Amino acid sequence: xxxxxxxxxxxxxxxxxxxxxxxxxxxxxxxxxxxxxxxxxxxxxxxxxxxxxxxxxxxxxxxxxxxxxxxxxxxxxxxxxxxxxxxxxxxxxxxxxxxxxxxxxxxxxxxxxxxxxxxxxxxxxxxxxxxxxxxxxxxxxxxxxxxxxxxxxxxxxxxxxxxxxxxxxxxxxxxxxxxxxxxxxxxxxxxxxxxxxxxxxxxxxxxxxxxxxxxxxxxxxxxxxxxxxxxxxxxxxxxxxxxxxxxxxxxxxxxxxxxxxxxxxxxxxxxxx
Amino acid sequence: xxxxxxxxxxxxxxxxxxxxxxxxxxxxxxxxxxxxxxxxxxxxxxxxxxxxxxxxxxxxxxxxxxxxxxxxxxxxxxxxxxxxxxxxxxxxxxxxxxxxxxxxxxxxxxxxxxxxxxxxxxxxxxxxxxxxxxxxxxxxxxxxxxxxxxxxxxxxxxxxxxxxxxxxxxxxxxxxxxxxxxxxxxxxxxxxxxxxxxxxxxxxxxxxxxxxxxxxxxxxxxxxxxxxxxxxxxxxxxxxxxxxxxxxxxxxxxxxxxxxxxxxxxxxxxxxxxxxxxxxxxxxxxxxxxxxxxxxxxxxxxxxxxxxxxxxxxxxxxxxxxxxxxxxxxxxxxxxxxxxxxxxxxxxxxxxxxxxxxxxxx
Amino acid sequence: xxxxxxxxxxxxxxxxxxxxxxxxxxxxxxxxxxxxxxxxxxxxxxxxxxxxxxxxxxxxxxxxxxxxxxxxxxxxxxxxxxxxxxxxxxxxxxxxxxxxxxxxxxxxxxxxxxxxxxxxxxxxxxxxxxxxxxxxxxxxxxxxxxxxxxxxxxxxxxxxxxxxxxxxxxxxxxxxxxxxxxxxxxxxxxxxxxxxxxxxxxxxxxxxxxxxxxxxxxxxxxxxxxxxxxxxxxxxxxxxxxx
Numbered sequence: 098x099x100x101x102x103x104x105x106x107x108x109x110x111x112x113x114x115x116x117x118x119x120x121x122x123x124x125x126x127x128x129x130x131x132x133x134x135x136x137x138x139x140x141x142x143x144x145x146x147x148x149x150x151x152x153x154x155x156x157x158x159x160x161x162x163x164x165x166x167x168x169x170x171x172x173x174x175x176x177x178x179x180x181x182x183x184x185x186x187x188x189x190x191x192x193x194x195x196x197x198x199x200x201x202x203x204x205x206x207x208x209x210x211x212x213x214x215x216x217x218x219x220x221x222x223x224x225x226x227x228x229x230x231x232x233x234x235x236x237x238x239x240x241x242x243x244x245x246x247x248x249x250x251x252x253x254x255x256x257x258x259x260x261x262x263x264x265x266x267x268x269x270x271x272x273x274x275x276x277x278x279x280x281x282x283x284x285x286x287x288x289x290x291x292x293x294x295x296x297x298x299x300x301x302x303x304x305x306x307x308x309x310x311x312x313x314x315x316x317x318x319x320x321x322x323x324x325x326x327x328x329x330x331x332x333x334x335x336x337x338x339x340x341x342x343x344x345x346x347x348x349x350x351x352x353x354x355x356x357x358x359x360x361x362x363x364x365x366x367x368x369x370x
Numbered sequence: 371x372x373x374x375x376x377x378x379x380x381x382x383x384x385x386x387x388x389x390x391x392x393x394x395x396x397x398x399x400x401x402x403x404x405x406x407x408x409x410x411x412x413x414x415x416x417x418x419x420x421x422x423x424x425x426x427x428x429x430x431x432x433x434x435x436x437x438x439x440x441x442x443x444x445x446x447x448x449x450x451x452x453x454x455x456x457x458x459x460x461x462x463x464x465x466x467x468x469x470x471x472x473x474x475x476x477x478x479x480x481x482x483x484x485x486x487x488x489x490x491x492x493x494x495x496x497x498x499x500x501x502x503x504x505x506x507x508x509x510x511x512x513x514x515x516x517x518x519x520x521x522x523x524x525x526x527x528x529x530x531x532x533x534x535x536x537x538x539x540x541x542x543x544x545x546x547x548x549x550x551x552x553x554x555x556x557x558x559x560x561x562x563x564x565x566x567x568x569x570x571x572x573x574x575x576x577x578x579x580x581x582x583x584x585x586x587x588x589x590x591x592x593x594x595x596x597x598x599x600x601x602x603x604x605x606x607x608x609x610x611x612x613x614x615x616x617x618x619x620x621x622x623x624x625x626x627x628x629x630x631x632x633x634x635x636x637x638x639x640x641x642x643x644x645x646x647x648x649x650x651x652x653x654x655x656x657x658x659x660x661x662x663x664x665x666x667x668x669x670x671x672x673x674x675x676x677x678x679x680x681x682x683x684x685x686x687x688x689x690x691x692x693x694x695x696x697x698x699x700x701x702x703x704x705x706x707x708x709x710x711x712x713x714x715x716x717x718x719x720x721x722x723x724x725x726x727x728x729x730x731x732x
Numbered sequence: 733x734x735x736x737x738x739x740x741x742x743x744x745x746x747x748x749x750x751x752x753x754x755x756x757x758x759x760x761x762x763x764x765x766x767x768x769x770x771x772x773x774x775x776x777x778x779x780x781x782x783x784x785x786x787x788x789x790x791x792x793x794x795x796x797x798x799x800x801x802x803x804x805x806x807x808x809x810x811x812x813x814x815x816x817x818x819x820x821x822x823x824x825x826x827x828x829x830x831x832x833x834x835x836x837x838x839x840x841x842x843x844x845x846x847x848x849x850x851x852x853x854x855x856x857x858x859x860x861x862x863x864x865x866x867x868x869x870x871x872x873x874x875x876x877x878x879x880x881x882x883x884x885x886x887x888x889x890x891x892x893x894x895x896x897x898x899x900x901x902x903x904x905x906x907x908x909x910x911x912x913x914x915x916x917x918x919x920x921x922x923x924x925x926x927x928x929x930x931x932x933x934x935x936x937x938x939x940x941x942x943x944x945x946x947x948x949x950x951x952x953x954x955x956x957x958x959x960x961x962x963x964x965x966x967x968x969x970x971x972x973x974x975x
Contacts, residue, residue, distance in 0.1 A: 103483045104440045104625075104638070108448060146443045146450075147636045148886045149627050151654070173654030174887035181885070187448050306657075333653045335625045335643075338483040342622030342643070343650060345669075346659070348677035353482065367595055368660065368669075404905045426903040436901055445884070608945050608952075610896035610917040626889055629880040631762035642901070647893040648943035663945070696900070698908055698917060698952045 103338055106144040106189025107131060112164060114184055117250050120170050121215075122180055123156070127164045128190060135159055137223035138197035138329060138357045142337045143167065143175060144189030151175040152334040152352070155193065156218045158225035168218045168250060194337040195356045198223045198327060203299045207235035209291070209321070211312050213242050213284055213304025217250050219329050219356075220303050228264070236298075237264040238291050242284030242308075245272045267291060284308065288315040295320025302360075303329045309370050313360060323361035330356050330369065379537040380561055381554040386528075386535060387415040389551045390460060395496065398432060400425060400463035409461065418463045420530055423506045424690040428618030429461050429468050430475065433491045436642045440487065440625070445634050455487070460496040466520035466527075467512045467690040469499050471618030473523040474678075474686055478621055487640075496543060499524040503568055504575045509691030511704050513576035516584045517688040529565060536565055579704045581711045584685055591676035594710045595668070603706065604664035606699035607646075613693035613701075614644025619674070619686050622650070645670050671706055736883070739771035739783035740814070741804055743790030743797050744824050744852065748869040749815035750774045750789055756872055766883050785810045785882065787865075791817040791824045791973075793852040805859040810882060813854065813861050816868040820939035821973025823868065824852035828972050853973055863888060866920055868937035868970065874922055891921040892941050895934050899925035907933045913953050913966060918944040936970045 113125035144150045157166035171180045212220045227234050243249045259266045267287045269280035300321050302312050332344035332351040344351035347366040363369045400418040401410040407425045439453045479488035512518040525544035528535040539545050614620045624643040629636040646666050651659035674687035694702035754775050770780035786808035816822035827835045828851045836844035881888040895916035902925050907914035915936035927934050953963040
């Protein structure tokens with residue numbers, strides 16, 4: 098490992114900002130004088146000098162070299178500050194960190210993506226990649242649940258995906274508005290009707306902690322075994338590199354051993370879910 | 371037993387201490403403070419004696435200080451300047467337990483991503499240890515966790531033989547220190563005999579306070595995840611975090627930005643943090659991932675005796691007894707280990723999760 | 733960028749926290765570069781009725797305090813509780829454990845009938861408060877951090893762990909080990925354990941952390957020779973306002 102300063106961020110420039118919903122914005126970022134090489138499911142530490150740092154998932158496909166996207170909900174001081182930044186503004190980046198999804202392991206397999214709320218953000222990186230490399234994967238199903246239609250992220254893209262013949266996409270909301278024509282209710286209901294093939298299928302689940310348990314039960318019922326399910330966890334992080342201790346869950350560092358975990362290997366960890 | 375071929379020396383205590391003071395280092399030595407001891411900057415080294423209890427704060431305060439500035443910055447120009455610690459220092463009188471703790475911290479801070487701040491301070495610090503001939507007090511249990519003996523990490527290790535020190539050299543730097551020092555002599559067979567006597571006597575003075583062997587600890591803790599003992603301890607636990615601060619192998623930290631009143635100059639600062647404190651697992655959404663005191667106690671103990679022990683094959687508690695000595699609620703690792711060992715018969719160990727690291731990485 | 737305007741107000745208190753602001757001395761010049769102080773009775777005579785940030789010292793202990801505080805709340809974009817009395821009720825709440833008529837007689841003697849008094853309470857019992865500066869008096873460094881945080885959009889640093897953490901970092905001998913009771917294990921840090929560092933026990937002026945074990949603290953005080961009544965009376969010195 099290089100002997101340089103692991104806490105020093107690389108400076109980066111915001112090259113595009115797009116408001117998604119009342120709470121979320123998407124930022125396209127370019128490192129100054131370098132490009133970020135990452136794999137789907139990894140995260141970066143976003144740094145605002147004078148405010149602090151926060152771990153944030155990368156939401157774009159790794160194939161788009163030279164730039165990457167993050168999608169951020171305004172919730173803490175770093176993300177609130179970020180929301181006030183405009184194109185051309187500078188921020189600090191460390192990373193990418195974490196293991197990411199086992200992309201190569203699932204070449205040739207059927208993929209089921211289950212996203213709850215903000216869970217779509219890290220999954221989108223893998224979804225985009227799998228759509229770009231459509232031929233190397235089997236069936237692709239995307240299940241996405243949000244609280245209400247306003248909180249659905251990447252709406253334009255979802256529309257595009259829903260028109261594709263080679264994937265299946267289902268959306269649901271807890272609380273519909275008058276324009277909503279899709280499913281209503283918890284995401285587990287989509288699993289039953291998704292026509293998931295039990296064999297050769299891998300599931301990738303990201304969402305709030307409460308969602309995992311029920312999604313796993315339903316996927317088990319569809320014949321997806323625990324070793325073919327991958328989850329991504331969220332924890333407090335101050336370093337992203339296995340030192341600060343905040344994200345440690347049992348004997349795992351979410352920042353280094355995760356954030357993506359194979360369910361069969363974490364289900365006995367009492368603190369994980 | 372030591373390698374008999376290793377060259378060892380004998381030096382008069384006062385002469386060695388006077389020599390060290392002539393060197394171009396800041397000297398930090400064990401000093402008395404109201405009946406307890408601390409490491410402090412000194413201009414005179416006095417022999418701490420055999421009975422000194424471990425210092426209030428461990429030597430980590432020099433190698434991994436609280437409130438370390440990671441870098442300074444200017445907010446508008448985004449100019450970052452790193453602060454480099456340049457102090458060259460000698461820590462004198464450091465105990466074997468604390469040297470072993472430094473060895474563990476060396477691994478932690480160099481594994482994977484290397485922490486240049488720790489590395490720099492470690493490189494600039496000469497460790498001169500003083501070996502223990504008898505237990506310092508009832509709270510310590512270094513022998514029980516396999517940390518009474520120290521094999522590496524020090525530059526010099528001194529053994530008290532009355533008015534003189536028997537000196538072991540643990541590094542090239544230690545050898546250089548001795549080479550420049552003229553007032554020593556090589557050990558005679560009589561000296562070695564005296565040392566052997568002391569070592570022999572130690573065997574009867576230090577006992578295993580645990581009702582199990584140190585090698586079984588990770589199994590004991592792994593098997594005790596749902597033990598009722600954690601909830602019982604939690605009733606007493608103040609959650610004050612003193613054990614985290616005092617611990618020579620607790621290294622968790624928080625990072626905060628500070629701004630000067632001009633809102634332009636600032637710094638990013640690393641502070642000590644502790645897993646026994648509630649907000650340790652607090653995330654921006656307000657969720658606390660380890661809200662119960664019982665879970666936090668369990669986490670802390672498992673880190674010392676199970677998680678890190680599995681990774682590094684050594685107990686990450688060095689048995690200095692600082693946490694027990696300063697715990698108002700009287701929670702001591704010896705008590706915790708022994709009650710878990712006694713409670714084990716009723717519970718079958720859960721299956722050991724296979725390592726996840728390395729899998730799923732692309 | 734227009735500088736935010738700042739005003740200081742006081743209710744039932746000793747005004748020691750405002751004094752601490754004026755004690756910033758050399759840093760006051762820097763403060764004035766960041767904000768316009770439009771009302772600060774302790775240091776200036778000018779008054780203004782518009783302000784962005786209101787620092788309120790003191791607890792609420794009279795009926796007429798309530799509409800006045802509500803008025804400040806309406807005008808201020810950000811309301812900060814300045815010091816123990818405003819933030820946690822503080823020392824004024826000692827009276828809450830006595831009959832209020834008796835309290836008036838103790839303080840005002842035969843004129844007691846002319847005065848109105850209500851149970852003392854922190855300002856957030858009446859209005860919404862955005863930020864808290866704890867302590868008796870409040871800590872100057874925390875004031876600086878709060879102001880710079882408000883200006884820059886950073887989250888102010890307010891510890892939610894007990895004084896023990898800072899006391900251990902100072903390498904003090906534990907007060908209990910010296911045979912003296914101490915509220916450090918349950919009291920919010922941020923004071924750098926100033927009292928225990930200078931030999932006095934912690935009286936709990938910064939209030940409780942969000943995660944205290946009062947039972948254990950009481951047991952430990954009892955083990956060290958305090959009766960339950962004595963232990964509770966120590967809690968009441970600053971912590972008399974029960975939420």
